[in-house]
Amino acid sequence: MTPDLRKLMTNHILKEQRSSKSLYHGQELETLGGLKLRVFVYRNNLCIENACIAAHDKTGRYSSLFTVNKVLTPPMGTVMDVLKADDRFSRLVGAIQTAGMTELLNQQGALTFFAPTNDAFTALPPSELSKLMGDRQQLSAVLRHHLGEGMLVSGGVGSHTRLKPLQGEKLELNVRNYTVYVNKVPVVDADLMATNGVIHAVNNIVKPLPPKVDREQADGPAASLGSASVSRSDLRSFRDDDLFQKVIRSHSSKTLKLSQ
Secondary structure, three states, rough: HHHHHHHHHHHHHHOOOOOOOOOEEEEEEEEEOOOOOOHHHHHHHEEEEEEOOOOOEEEEOOOOEEOOOOOOOOOOOOHHHHHHOOOOHHHHHHHHHOOHHHHHOOOOOOEEEEEEEEEHHHOOOHHHHHHHOOOOHHHHHHHHEEEEEEOOOOOOOOOOEEOEEEEEEEEEEEOOOOOOEEOEEEEEEEEEEOOOOOEEEEOOOOOOOOOOOOOOHHHHEEEEEHHEEHHHHHHHHHOOHHHHHHHHHHHHHEEEOOOO
16 A cells, blocks of 8 residues: 555544544544544535535444545645645735735635636636726625635535625525536536635636526525534434435435445
8 A cells, every 4th residue: 555545544534433423513523644524514415524425324343434425635724725736726816915815815714715717817808807906905805705604515505505705795506417506607626625614616707696686586495504504403303304314315326435
């Protein structure tokens, strides 16, 4: 076994035996590799970092097995660290520095960032881009509209999920053909995990949706991130709910099993 593979495996093994029923939103789980994994409980899914539980636990005398739908990618730095390490976001990093938001993305917290790639800036008309980059206040407002309060990984997005941004009207999210959309803009790379948030890359600037006479009535009830997450006291009812059982069954046939 190579050192990299050993590191990967030890970061998928918890120091203590757990069951999915014992997990709650905001919990931290320590791995044999010394990293801490965060638990996110949403109305439609139970997730550990970027991966979500995809089948019922398999429990033995000395251990339990969780089946998850992705390889776990623990956070390796702040939101700003992750952006700086990825060449796709070089123009965004410059915009963040111009807007004076570096400290915000380095400090402790829980943010969801729909991060515009270089392609998103290139897609803007040159005159619009020049005007935006020359107006620090407007640039800050645009970037804050891409930043949601709380951490929402892609597995927590349902058919009608809303997320409150730091500035502007609520962001509307949904999933179509396994792709997350925010205000009708597709996420091209989801779940880049950071210590203080999660990053979802988008190739277009996310703009406010046009107003509707009655969006709530037209689209049906929508869940905000605040209502999408579930407290520890509510976990038992969540576990017994038919919806959770359906989620488990629907995922069980297409999962990545962590074995041996």
